Every structure is written in structure tokens, then in C-alpha cells.
Amino acid sequence: MDANNLNVIVGEGTCGIAAGSKEVIEAFQKYAPEIKIRTVGCVGMCHQEVITEINDNNGNRYIYGRVTKKNVPQIIKFHQGEGDRLNDNLIYSPEEQDTDKWKYLAHQTRIALRNVGFLDPTSISEYEQRDGYKAIRKILREMTPEQVIEEIKVSSIRGRGGAGFPTHIKWSFARKSEGDSKYLICNGDEGDPGAFMDRSLLEGDPHNVIEGMLIAAYAIGASRGYAYVRAEYPLAVKNFGKAIRDAHERGVLGDNIQGSNFSFDIKIKEGAGAFVCGEETALIASIEGERGMPRFKPPFPAVKGLFGKPTIINNVETLANLPWIINNGGAAYAAYGTEDSKGTKVFALAGAIKKGGLVEVPMGTKIRDVLEDIGGGSSSGKPFKAVQLGGPSGGCIPESLFDTTIEYAAINATGAIMGSGGMIVMDETTCMVDLAKYFLSFTQLESCGKCTFCRIGTLRMRELLTRICDGEAEMSDLDALDELTEQIKKSSLCGLGQTAPNPVATTLRYFRSEYEAHIKERRCPAAVCKKLITHTIIPADCTACSLCEMQCPVDAITGEKKVKGSYIINQAKCINCGMCFEVCNSKAILVK
């Protein structure tokens, strides 16, 4: 077969690029210069990047994972009818549709993510071929704003950014607000470390988000929109910007859309790096050119928001569901999920998990099913210890509670929150006290400083946690942590402060024994906390290769090359950075 008849599709989300997609594309261009290459967003199988799909001219589809530039010649040859297939990397083929790797996608229910990884995000036609801009055309033709709000009410979708406030209620406040000038803001300030679904949607299916914004804007009566995107997501800004320009040309954005009297335009605002700007009033202050500090509510933004006008702020994932809901009906969406939580939710699965990436499942799925059936279990082979949900505002759910179903009330009952959907999996190599310290250091740094308890309380908590990790704490410090938890929650204006103590509260509740080991025994059970561990060389296993000596940043390791037993670590100098452990090929470094 001629290579010219092959269609090659390469995943080029940020994660694909991180795994080397550029090199793979260059290799295809080098070995088969005439080949047609398309690039798509991240399909969510981040653990399989670089993902490469081959469509031959018989309509057969082959998907390969973990492709490197070295694999490219073999792939091309095989599809030209020569040589062996790259079987170890095969995810999907016409003959094998039930591979273990393909299960990752097959076990999901994709609504928000339905197009991501399947279309070229820079092509408006490809979006249109997948029912794109059908929902907004339908609305303009046959629905009043009230009917749109009613349809969303039937779907029962709640805000996917974290707080879970019913979308239709928020909209009806703004609909009822007086005034001819209203704003619709897309909140793409995905600040939770560990969550990347908004990045993936903005990069991989920007038109879907634009169409979602159009639907929301029509419902509330807004004529101007902003997309607030994190500056850390340059590819999202680029692809979204191109999508806005293309939508203008196509007449689905701008004045008198599709000949109606509905006009709407979108401007991109790049965030400048402040976690607190995920909070609505802080985000508004930031667009207005101020420090992103929250203010007291009411008045709610739906009444008095950006530049004093009624404003609705919807999260990217929420918006990405809207075109599907309009096309398929609110009832079809509400058919997924539970009584308490309808529809689907996207999670960003990462950490000690075999198959990490983006996962969209119906509400009501058990945490364990996400981790085992889709995630494929623990990556290290060691048992799971906990999963962290909701980032710095969330908490740690221990393995014993993995049968909890994913729905707002059930997750809240564990002390964690649904949040924006970060799901970081941990095995026994993670120290829960260190993790709590990590999150408190984050919130302390990101606190805007307006409320005393958030500003100083998080600092005090961070100091207490540092003392525990350093082995310098007393048992009474745990009571102080409890007390600060209560006070900070009660005395903070916005969600950042109100939820900041959650990581500490949940780890104290489920992993108290780890805190006690640090305090009473001056021991870190996971061997993470640097002041409580030592690195030593096991003379019998050391081959005197000198790698550790070269890599030690503080010259704490001395010895003579090729003289076995000569290497020692000077404990007075050692900072327990772990570089020697990492580079040692003969497992001769003991960490205790």
C-alpha cells in the first residue's frame, strides 16, 4: 500500500508535546514526506502519549500508544504491507477492539469531552461535522431564553468548577437583573494543582466552549463575554483565540448572529497567576485591572458584577456540557447520575496510578471503579493509600472509603469536596503530613491577605506542620491545628480560606497515626520528611562507580572510584535530597 493513502493523526495537547509529539511528527515527515498528518487535542489517555492513529484507505483504524520517533519507520512499513506490526504499542485495531488499553476510553461516558482528541481544534469545519454550532442555531430559531433556562433546569447540571451551584438558578438571577448590558465570563483560571480538564477542553475543543458561552449568554441576555484563561496554558490561549476568529468569520459570533437580533462577542483575558482568582468576585477584580481580592456578597455578581453590570461566571467544563444538553435534551443528561447529582463529571487522574489522564464518568460511579477499571490500579504495585480530591480546598479519602460514590453529598461527607475534579492517587510512598504541609504552603502563599484568619491562620498552620515534619512538635500541636481549622473556616470571607484547612482536617481524621509517629517517635513512616530520614551507603552493594559522588549537590559523598567499600556519606553535610538514591544503579543507598 502507498503511504500517501494513509491518514496519520497525532495527539498534540500539552501532554502529547511533553511526551515528544513534535519528534514523532518530524519522523513521519522524514520517512514519508507525502503523508497526510492531522493533529488533535488530548484524548485524555495521557499515560499513552504520544498517541498516533493510522487510518488506511480501507477505512481501518489503528491506534498506537507511547510512540517514539524510533517506532515511526516500523509503523509506516507495516501499513505499507511490509514487516511486523508494533504490537506492544497497539491500543486499538479493527481486529482487537477490546484491548486492556482501550478499556480506558471504553469505560467512560463522554459528554463534555466528547470531541477532545477526535477533532483538530484549529478547524471549525471539523467541529461542525460533529454537530457543532447546531445547538446555538436551534436556540436562535426556536427557543426563548426562558425555555433554554428551563431545559438546563431539567438537566439539573451543577457548576463544575467546584462549588456545585445549580447552573439554572444562577442564570435566572441574571436573567431577571435589569439592564441592557450584561456579561458572561468563562472561568478558565484552573488553579487547582492537579486539575487539567479545562486546559484540555480549551486546547482540544475550543469551539465547544464558545458554543457553550453562546448558549449561556443567550439565556441571561449578555452581549459581551470574557474568557479568563490561565497564563500557564499558552496552547489553550492560542487555540481558543483562533477559534474565536474562525467563529466570527463563520457568523456564529459577532453582531446579529445567524440573522437574529442576538449579538455576542468574546475577549480573552490571560490570568497572571493567582489561585484566588478562581473566586468569582476576585476574578472580576482581576479583569477590572485590580489585585484579585474577593469582596463581600451580596450583591452577587449576577446582580452587580463586572464593571457594575450583571455578570455570570461559568466554569469551562460546565459550558462544555451545554451544547450536548441542548442537542439531546435536559432529560437525556439527567438520565445519568444519581438523585443528588446528575450527569457526568470529568476527573484528572494522576499520581500513583497506572493509567493517568482525563476520565469522564457518570455521577454515582464508585471511586474504586474509577481507579481500578479505568485507571488500571496502582502504578507501583504497592497498595493504594488514599486519593486526594479537590486540590487545596479538598481532602484525602483513605482506601477504606474507596467504595464511596462520586456525588456531591457523599464526597462532602468524607470531608473532601468534589472540587474541580483533580484526583491524585497515593500509595505508601507518600507522607500524609508532608502532603498536608504542601497544601497549606500553597494556600498560605495564595491567600490574598484580606481576612486575618486566612492570612495569619494558614501561616500558623504551615509553621505547625513544618514543626511536625521536622520532628520538633508536641502532641498539643495537634489540638492547635484543630482549633485553627475551626477558626479559619468560620472567619474567612471566601472559599479559599473557608476550605484551606480541609487537607489538614482530613489527613488528621484518617491518618492520625502518621502525625503521631512524626511527633512521638520522630519518624516519618513513608521516609519522605527530610529532617527525619538518613541516606547511607550499603558497602556490600556499592560498586564504587562514583555516580552518586558526582551528583551530590553538597559534596557530602566521598570515596575512591573503583575501590569497593570506600564510599561514605557525611551526615553532617547531607541534605537528604535523594539524588544519590535516584542515580544509584545497584540499589546501594539505604533510606531510613
Next chain:
Amino acid sequence: MSQALEAKVEPEVVLGWINKIGSDSSSTVPLLQAVQSEYGYLPRAAMDLIIQNTDITGRQVYGVATFYSQFRLKPVGRHIIRICHGTACHVSGADRLDTSLRHILKITDGEQDTAENGSYTIEQVACVGCCSQAPVMVISDEVSGNLTGASAQRVLKKHAKKNEEIVANI
């Protein structure tokens, strides 16, 4: 910090941005972003030009510049290394990337983040959203993932070779 890294601000360039982006209060963040993408940081002279030629006050410029983590008030190296310290990266050894890169850049002073020769600046960022490839770093605009301390050094050395920068050879 060596004097050579201090940027020379051309007033016409800054005035050009003001013309293009706007001079009202809501232009504060985009204007400072334009300044920083040109100079790598916010030179005092550029901030003064904004204050003198727009409706934006000094309080606002300095307030915004010190509030958002993106903005820097000190000059940086010719290239920026952003080490991700998101949750997934933290639990998979982001600290070690920091240690190993500081080692080959010979940044021994914990307060400093730029190599003595002005080549690279190390920055810690909250999350670049590539959690499944943790730990991750970004040099200039190139993302690399699934790193170890040693492989991060190899990536940096490759970048340095391509850009004719000098890093320690260990």
C-alpha cells in the same frame, strides 16, 4: 545580579503597547504582561511610563505587579526554567528536579534563582496541567515530562547546547 541583565527600556515601545492595548484601568494586567514578555521582568522605567501615560495609578501598577505570581520585579536569565510544583509533581519528586538543576547551574545560594552567567533562571510554578507526566518542567516553551533529577539535567544540557549556553558538566 550582574548589570548586564538590566533591560534598556525604549519609551516608544512602551507607548506603542499603550496605544494598542488601552490606557484605562482594566488594561493594567495586559500592559504589564506585554512589558514582561519583552523584558522578562518589569523594569522600573517601563512601569513609570505606564503611570505617566495612562489613567492607571502608581498604586495600581505596583499593587498588581506584586499581587500576581507571574510578575517579576528583578531581571532574569536569558532562558527560564519553570519547574512544576503541582500536587502530582510534588509527590513524584519535583523537589529533586530543583536540586539537580541548581547543582548544574551552580546556583548555591538558596535566595538566588538565576545562574551567575545569566543563562538560566529557575522558577517554581503551581501547576502546568500535565499531571499525568509528572514531574514536569518547561524550559522556555518546551515541556518535558516523566523526569528524574538526572534526566532533567540531560534535557537542560541539550537545551544549553542548542542555545550556546554553558552549564556545568557533571
